[in-house]
Amino acid sequence: MEFIQIKETCLYINDLDKAEKFYHNNLGMPIISKEINRHIFFRCGSSVLLCFIPETTQKESSLPAHFAKGKQHIAFEVTAKEYENRKNELINLGIEITHEQEWKDGLKSCYFEDPFGHVLEIVPKGIWE
Known part of the structure; x- marks a missing residue:
């Protein structure tokens, strides 16, 4: 597939x-x-x-039932050039960066949480390439 x-x-x-x-x-x-x-x-x-x-x-009866509990995770991709700007926007909104990780080729990603405790991440394009 x-x-x-x-x-x-x-x-x-x-x-x-x-x-x-x-x-x-x-x-x-x-x-x-x-x-x-x-x-x-x-x-x-x-x-x-x-x-x-x-x-x-x-x-649900018209669609398959679905649900989850606990801290779910998703990552939002930005251009490598915009990574620092997006991170700073989060900080300026009062959203705490809970972790910043350095990956291959010096690329970084940052983690933060939504109001429900889900673990969100900003990743630069190229991090999985």
Whole structure:
């Protein structure tokens, strides 16, 4: 099998308004869809970030049931030139950088958390190449 990319990624949350404030207002992701007590979806480059209320989606009948618990992880890619700017934007928003990792070729990534405790990461393009 050959895939082009992961088109959508999902996080499970407990407050749609808090997710909207963080991902839309702070990180600037456009909202695609919001359904009270179920989900909020964001555009992230050519991908989609799905945020679901797990108590709702684990009882799905029209789609396969899905849910998760605990600290989930996703990484957002930026250009290598913009890495420091994006990291500084997070800091200026009052978002704590919990860890910065140096990888091959001197590339760095930084970790931070969303309001739900999920581990998010900013990675420069080329880190997996």
